[in-house]
Amino acid sequence: MFMLDHKKIISTAMIASAIFFGTAHAGEQAIDGGAIYKVKDGMYTSYAVNTQDKKDFKYGKVPSKTEIAAWDIDVMPDGTGLPEGKGSVERGDELYEVKCGMCHGDFGSGGQGSRSTYPTLSVGSASTETLTNQRNVPDADGPKRAIGTYWPQASTLFWYIQSGMPFPHPKSLSNDDTYALVAYILSINEIEIDGETLDDEYVLDREKFLKIKMPNVDGFIPNIDGPEGPANVKKFLNDPKNYGNGTRCMKDCIDPKVNIVRIKVEINAFEPPMSVERTMKEEKVTGKVHPGQKLYEASCSVCHATDAMGAPNLGNKDAWASVLEKGIDKVYANGINGINAMPPKGGAIDLTEAQFKSAVDYMIKNSK
Ligand code: HEC
Ligand code: HEC
Numbered sequence: 001m002f003m004l005d006h007k008k009i010i011s012t013a014m015i016a017s018a019i020f021f022g023t024a025h026a027g028e029q030a031i032d033g034g035a036i037y038k039v040k041d042g043m044y045t046s047y048a049v050n051t052q053d054k055k056d057f058k059y060g061k062v063p064s065k066t067e068i069a070a071w072d073i074d075v076m077p078d079g080t081g082l083p084e085g086k087g088s089v090e091r092g093d094e095l096y097e098v099k100c101g102m103c104h105g106d107f108g109s110g111g112q113g114s115r116s117t118y119p120t121l122s123v124g125s126a127s128t129e130t131l132t133n134q135r136n137v138p139d140a141d142g143p144k145r146a147i148g149t150y151w152p153q154a155s156t157l158f159w160y161i162q163s164g165m166p167f168p169h170p171k172s173l174s175n176d177d178t179y180a181l182v183a184y185i186l187s188i189n190e191i192e193i194d195g196e197t198l199d200d201e202y203v204l205d206r207e208k209f210l211k212i213k214m215p216n217v218d219g220f221i222p223n224i225d226g227p228e229g230p231a232n233v234k235k236f237l238n239d240p241k242n243y244g245n246g247t248r249c250m251k252d253c254i255d256p257k258v259n260i261v262r263i264k265v266e267i268n269a270f271e272p273p274m275s276v277e278r279t280m281k282e283e284k285v286t287g288k289v290h291p292g293q294k295l296y297e298a299s300c301s302v303c304h305a306t307d308a309m310g311a312p313n314l315g316n317k318d319a320w321a322s323v324l325e326k327g328i329d330k331v332y333a334n335g336i337n338g339i340n341a342m343p344p345k346g347g348a349i350d351l352t353e354a355q356f357k358s359a360v361d362y363m364i365k366n367s368k
Pocket of ligand 1: 096099100101102103104117118119120121145146147157160161165166167168181343346347
């Protein structure tokens with residue numbers, strides 16, 4: 001998670017997480033130790049994106065110190081920010097099945113079919129498929145951008161999971177559970193720590209974490225991190241071999257022997273363009289609160305409040321009318337078992353069927 005200090009904006013990932021996190025009192029939400037924000041339709045009112053204005057990119061409000069502190073849980077490669085704690089591969093496996101597998105697939109194999117937007121977390125044996133290897137032997141498919149083959153540092157894995165996952169409930173995992181999940185994910189990527197295989201009984205803790213060497217640690221050149229960064233970049237750019245093997249070329253330049261690495265999946269644009277202006281009025285919560293509202297806000301709004309995931313939106317009469325054509329029992333059943341990009345119970349496996357249905361009822365009631 002990074003911040004552009006000079007612009008004083010909160011990154012979109014932070015906003016997305018901030019909007020959708022947590023359960024407290026219906027109608028309001030503390031996203032940090034200090035500020036409390038009113039919630040309406042699952043959106044923090046002072047944060048909610050103003051969808052009427054998509055003309056320009058607009059910057060939001062200046063985050064407060066407590067807001068920054070609450071989301072600033074970076075863990076650095078040198079161990080700065082890494083908390084004490086421990087968790088076994090076995091525990092991570094259990095957690096993964098309950099909280100992650102419905103999106104990321106068995107053993108991290110990635111979402112299938114219409115869930116294919118959920119990233120693959122492992123392509124099996126990491127060491128033979130790293131970016132470093134593929135730079136020298138480019139293969140037709142390009143490098144595999146999964147954790148074991150691509151990520152240079154395991155520290156990213158720790159803070160990313162803790163601040164961003166599971167998708168509908170970021171910041172809900174304890175330090176121990178995060179260690180367990182990291183251990184499990186490293187194990188399915190067949191990564192060893194200090195020569196040791198990560199079998200079920202393996203317990204990952206802070207000390208062992210600091211010994212992790214990711215297979216692709218040297219995959220990104222030049223190394224732009226740290227005080228030597230600018231000098232490394234200069235040296236790299238001054239060596240023509242690095243971008244054409246020293247041969248000038250003006251025509252038919254792509255030579256399969258040249259070390260060019262293609263990356264297939266690139267993000268080219270945001271669609272629709274995002275405005276981050278926050279001008280929605282805070283509204284007072286009045287009258288009786290629907291029993292499904294809190295559940296909706298905590299577990300469903302992440303997908304059902306916007307069009308981004310293709311879910312029928314809260315308030316979209318046409319979308320819900322056509323969903324309901326198949327009959328309410330079928331609709332409940334589809335939600336509980338999952339349908340297309342909608343994971344079983346929307347990923348909120350802990351909800352009872354009655355709770356799940358009441359969240360559905362809340363959406364239907366507000367979409368007439
Ligand atoms: C509801 C679906 C869903 C659930 C449940 C979920 N994730 Fe994710 N996960 C996603 C999506 C979508 C992304 C991509 C987010 C992005 O790129 O902004 C993602 C990205 C990731 C990534 C980064 C992968 C990469 O290569 O960029 C990791 C690691 C991850 N999730 C781990 C987990 C773990 C661990 C859990 C369980 C605690 C979990 N996820 C639960 C949907 C989900
Ligand atoms: C990770 C995103 C995501 C989450 C979280 C999510 N949904 Fe969905 N939901 C979808 C998508 C996408 C669809 C549309 C599926 C389709 O028909 O292609 C959908 C469809 C539905 C449907 C219609 C099923 C049908 O028969 O067409 C219901 C009901 C539903 N969701 C209920 C819920 C409830 C209740 C929650 C919270 C407990 C929830 N969803 C959480 C993505 C999500």
